[in-house]
Every structure is written in structure tokens, then in C-alpha cells.
Amino acid sequence: MQKNIIKLSIISLIIFIIGVFFIGLNKSSIYDTKDLVGQKITNIQLDHFSENRIITGEDLKKNNFTLINFWASWCAPCRDEHAMLLKLNNDEKNLKILGVNFKDKKNNALKFLKDLGDPYDDIARDEFGKYSINFGIYGIPESILINKDLIIIKKFIGPISKDDYNFIKQIVRKQ
Amino acid sequence: MKIKIIIFLIILNLNVVNAETSLVDSNKIFKNLRCLVCQGQSVGDSNSEFAQTIKLVVRDQIKEGKTEKEIYEFLIEKYGDWIVYKPPLNKVNFVLWLFPYLVFVAGGTIIFLFLKKRDNH
Numbered sequence: 001m002q003k004n005i006i007k008l009s010i011i012s013l014i015i016f017i018i019g020v021f022f023i024g025l026n027k028s029s030i031y032d033t034k035d036l037v038g039q040k041i042t043n044i045q046l047d048h049f050s051e052n053r054i055i056t057g058e059d060l061k062k063n064n065f066t067l068i069n070f071w072a073s074w075c076a077p078c079r080d081e082h083a084m085l086l087k088l089n090n091d092e093k094n095l096k097i098l099g100v101n102f103k104d105k106k107n108n109a110l111k112f113l114k115d116l117g118d119p120y121d122d123i124a125r126d127e128f129g130k131y132s133i134n135f136g137i138y139g140i141p142e143s144i145l146i147n148k149d150l151i152i153i154k155k156f157i158g159p160i161s162k163d164d165y166n167f168i169k170q171i172v173r174k175q
Numbered sequence: 176m177k178i179k180i181i182i183f184l185i186i187l188n189l190n191v192v193n194a195e196t197s198l199v200d201s202n203k204i205f206k207n208l209r210c211l212v213c214q215g216q217s218v219g220d221s222n223s224e225f226a227q228t229i230k231l232v233v234r235d236q237i238k239e240g241k242t243e244k245e246i247y248e249f250l251i252e253k254y255g256d257w258i259v260y261k262p263p264l265n266k267v268n269f270v271l272w273l274f275p276y277l278v279f280v281a282g283g284t285i286i287f288l289f290l291k292k293r294d295n296h
Binding site: 031033035036039103128129130132133134135136138139 | 211212224225227228229231232235250252253254255257
């Protein structure tokens with residue numbers, strides 16, 4: 001009887017350890033903030049790129065949907081997603097794109113837009129990257145799709161892909 | 176004279192309390208924050224773009240008079256529990272918090288029963 005209990009305990013322990021390793025090793029160890037949706041972005045205050053004014057949450061509430069895209073001229077993946085952003089700006093009238101130029105030199109940013117085209121309805125400047133923290137950004141390119149209540153619908157970590165483009169199109173056209 | 180001494184002591188006490196509340200150690204906060212883009216490094220240890228930006232924001236918030244707890248809450252809201260090395264107790268992780276205590280109680284019970292059995296023999 002006692003031997004059986006010991007056997008059972010050892011087998012249960014082995015199954016438990018294997019289970020823990022199986023779940024742990026199958027899980028991606030790279031953390032991202034994609035799951036942080038449904039939150040309202042508060043305290044939005046961004047310096048306008050070229051005008052002497054501040055872009056606030058009130059400005060974004062005027063749009064049905066806003067895609068806030070963090071980009072920089074020095075960021076190579078930003079070049080990859082640029083065509084998608086241009087297409088979104090061209091095709092989706094229900095969506096406004098706010099570009100946030102992140103830790104960049106103004107001249108380089110302007111040259112980037114001149115060379116590749118300007119997909120943005122408005123551009124803000126985050127010279128030291130401080131504003132990006134309020135949006136939960138940890139690398140660029142990163143984009144956040146919000147509605148007129150400033151609620152996050154989806155976060156896109158990395159460049160906007162064709163699938164992301166289709167997702168945004170679907171959400172924006174539902175309205 | 177006595178009243179003057181009492182007033183002096185009250186003012187001194189207020190100053191000490193103020194000094195304590197405004198003394199938020201930024202390095203302690205940096206050590207407790209995980210650098211999301213680094214492998215196993217805290218914000219304090221890392222020199223990555225992300226860590227540098229977090230440091231700037233934390234220093235700004237300390238200057239604004241925010242407490243250590245408020246700073247953690249702000250960053251958890253933006254990046255999730257993963258940003259802090261010591262996540263707050265919530266319904267998802269309560270088992271992790273309770274587990275050591277359960278093990279402690281279970282271990283204590285086993286030892287107690289074992290000793291009781293030995294005494295009976």
C-alpha cells in the first residue's frame with residue numbers, strides 16, 4: 001500500500017514537471033504588448049511636427065478611426081511598411097493616420113517623406129521618445145488603431161503587413 | 176518659551192516628512208523595471224533606446240512628485256505586469272503568490288504529523 005502511494009506520487013511529480021516544461025517551452029518567450037487592447041489612451045499631448053501647436057486627444061476624437069504610427073527615417077522596417085500606409089491613406093476615408101516621428105532629425109524625416117511619399121493626415125514629433133511611453137511603445141515601427149473614444153482596438157508591433165492592412169480595412173469599413 | 180520650542184519641533188518634523196516623501200530613489204525604480212527589448216536585463220542595467228527613454232520618463236515623473244507606486248502603476252497600465260520584476264497581486268497570478276505559503280503550511284503539517292507519530296511510538 002505504502003509502496004503504491006510512493007510510486008503514484010513519483011509518477012504524478014514526473015507528469016507535473018514534464019507538463020510545466022511542455023507548457024513553458026511551447027510558449028513564446030518574447031513578450032509583446034499586443035494583448036493590451038481595450039484600454040483608453042489618456043493624456044495625449046504631442047508636439048506638431050511643423051506647426052507650433054499641440055495635438056491632443058480632442059483632435060483625435062474628431063476621427064472615426066485613427067492609426068497612430070510611430071516611425072523614423074533611420075528605421076529600416078519603417079520603409080517596408082510605408083507602401084501599406086500610403087495604400088491605407090488612399091483607400092480608407094474613414095481612417096486618419098497620425099504619424100509620430102520618433103527620435104529623428106527633422107531634415108531626415110522630411111527627406112524620407114519626400115522620397116517615399118507622405119501617408120499621414122497629421123504628423124507629430126517625439127524628439128526624445130518620451131511621448132511614446134504614454135502609448136506603450138517599446139520599439140519602432142509600432143502602430144495603434146484607436147476609435148473615436150480613444151480606445152485601443154489593436155496594436156501592431158513591427159511593420160504593417162498585408163494581413164494587418166486587411167484587418168484595418170475590415171474594422172474601418174464595418175462602421 | 177515652551178510654545179516656541181513646540182512650534183520649532185513641529186516645523187522641523189514637517190520638513191523631515193517632506194524630505195522623506197520627495198526622496199524617491201530613481202535607481203531603485205530602474206532596477207525593478209524589466210527592459211522589454213533586452214535579454215534578462217533591468218532598465219537600470221541596460222543602455223538600449225527603450226531603457227534610456229524609460230529612465231527619462233521616470234526621472235520626469237519623480238520631478239513631478241509622483242510616488243514610486245504611482246510610477247509602477249503608470250508603466251503597468253502601458254506595458255502590462257511584465258514591465259515590473261515584482262508584479263502586483265491579481266486574479267491571474269494569485270496562485271503564484273499563495274503557493275509558497277501553501278507549501279509552508281503543508282510542510283509544517285507533515286512535520287507535525289510525523290513528529291506526533293514518532294512520539295506515539
